[in-house]
Amino acid sequence: MASADVAVVGGGVIGCAAAWYLARAGLRVDLWDRGPLGGEATAASAGILAPLAESVTPGPFVDLALAGLRAFAEDIEAVKDDSGLDPEYRRCGVLRVAVDGAAAVALHEAAGWQANARLNLRWLEPRQVATLEPGLASCHGGLLSPAEGHVHPVRLSAALAAAAYHRGAALHPFAPAVEPWMEGGRLRGLFTGGERRGYDLVVLAAGAWSAGWAAALSLRIPVRPVKGQMLIARTVAPPVRHVVFAGHSYLVPRADGTTYIGATQEEAGWDTRVTAGGIAELTAGAIAAAPALRDAEIVSAGAGLRPASVDGLPVIGAIPGCDGLIVAAGHFRNGILMCLVTGRIIAALAGGNAAPLPLEPFSPGRFAVAW
Ligand SMILES: Cc1cc2nc3c(=O)[nH]c(=O)nc-3n(C[C@H](O)[C@H](O)[C@H](O)COP(=O)(O)OP(=O)(O)OC[C@H]3O[C@@H](n4cnc5c(N)ncnc54)[C@H](O)[C@@H]3O)c2cc1C
CATH class of the missing domain: 3.30.9.10 (D-Amino Acid Oxidase, subunit A, domain 2)
Known part of the structure; x- marks a missing residue:
């Protein structure tokens, strides 16, 4: 039985953004982290929102980065309204x-x-x-x-988590060992604290730890x-x-x-x-x-x-051959910049809708996947 529609694994800025957009779209969301929300890469970040300074050639990276900047201009007021917190976004x-x-x-x-x-x-x-x-x-x-410009990354992830909560998401920081639950050859949900939790969909947003989580499913997501x-x-x-x-x-x-x-x-x-x-x-x-x-x-x-x-591009999307899993990882130097657009993409995919921009360059399927 599904306890909620979607589990998000990882409460960094990517997981918090995904949880907010998913909850805003009307899905029941559980956000899981083994530690504090926003405590890893997100906490160390400068919060710079600079798609052009970070891009060396035209292509999918700069397209996603620019969409990330636009998403701040368009959605940051809604984050503030839903959370009551100010993430100090400055142009x-x-x-x-x-x-x-x-x-x-x-x-x-x-x-x-x-x-x-x-x-x-x-x-x-x-x-x-x-x-x-x-x-x-x-x-x-x-x-x-x-x-x-820039944004305060710790305040941003806190605001996104609070906004997700405001929209009905359940937040689970400091959760004991959050591991995948496979049964009958498909992903059914999670194990945590010795309990099974069923979900229709799991969003893997565990930052640098995403490769290890996927490896438990015999999936290759080469993020280091x-x-x-x-x-x-x-x-x-x-x-x-x-x-x-x-x-x-x-x-x-x-x-x-x-x-x-x-x-x-x-x-x-x-x-x-x-x-x-x-x-x-x-x-x-x-x-x-x-x-x-x-x-x-x-x-x-x-x-x-x-x-x-390995190719420097984020890894966003479903994995061919693994129903019930969407990945949102590998944002490298630009996860703060790209968090809102990534959340939009995850919510679109979860709802069976078209992503707001072409996802092929970011598809997890570009890496060899072995079951
Ligand atoms: C020094 C530095 C400066 C940076 N400056 C910028 C910048 O100016 N602009 C910018 O856009 N980006 C910047 N970045 C990059 C940005 O911080 C990252 O891309 C972004 O924070 C990644 O977010 P994330 O949510 O994917 O990962 P994280 O923030 O690392 O979050 C991953 C979460 O997953 C959790 N987790 C891991 N394993 C499990 C598990 N098994 N179960 C449950 N939870 C789990 C972790 O506890 C963690 O909370 C910088 C990074 C650093 C280190």
Whole structure:
């Protein structure tokens, strides 16, 4: 017997968004996490919403990322209304700074093809960058994207969970061992706490842990953890007003006046330690970008595991040959940006409707699936 229509496994930002859209569509939803909601990659994230800064070529990635940004503009007020919480969504603009001549050439090239996105990209000469962001070191120009911005990822996932609850979803954080229940060659639901829970549909949104969960079903979803370390710094006055990308660093001005400094990208397995090398890399990059950060107080440091697929694209959709399972994983560096559009897609698929954009490039079926 189904205890609810849909189980969502994983309460990071992807699972919370899926739960909200599913509940809003009228489905009965249980959201399961083995820990706190939003406690893993989501908690470490910078919350940058920058589809163009994250895209190197035209194609399905940038299409999904742009749809992700549009979904924020369209749905964030409904998240606020349903939750009563403010996720601090800010369209403050994203500035990509050219730290040398080669970076300036690359940014001009990006500006060419990215003009198609119609986000009013604007090239700034070095003195214009200095006027816009006086706290930055001298540079070779910059590319300003006024419609991009950021959101507070922890507040966002909390708001999505509260919004899902408001719409009738049941939230189950700190659930003991949530494992698949197979019977008669098909997925029937979950085992947790020694109990069987039947569902019509299971949405697998367990971030970097999705591969292990799928492996218990003899399914191959090649998503691995990619470690990212980050810092939060406090200065007398915020060093930047825009999200700034400079070299390998980025700075995010938060609503509380602190600055998020990100982020390392490390193939380090399941290691989530904050290391001396990580802090050195982050502080060196940040001070080179905005010299006033030399005097900043480090308020906190953290690390998280980005869920990365082998081809770098998210894994979204049903798995051929496995009825009753939809995957929403592998969002790598852009799970916050893509969470709302992913939730929309999951709700469309669960309701038997067409997805809002072509899903073939993201299909779990692109990987070899062995039963
Ligand atoms: C340092 C850093 C900076 C980042 N910056 C940005 C950014 O600026 N913009 C952006 O868009 N993205 C950013 N990201 C990426 C973004 O954080 C991730 O893509 C996103 O959080 C992934 O969300 P998720 O819900 O898939 O995974 P997670 O947030 O990791 O959530 C997965 C959840 O599944 C749960 N789980 C695992 N196994 C089980 C199980 N068996 N049963 C039940 N629950 C289970 C976990 O406890 C966890 O809560 C950043 C990531 C890092 C690490």
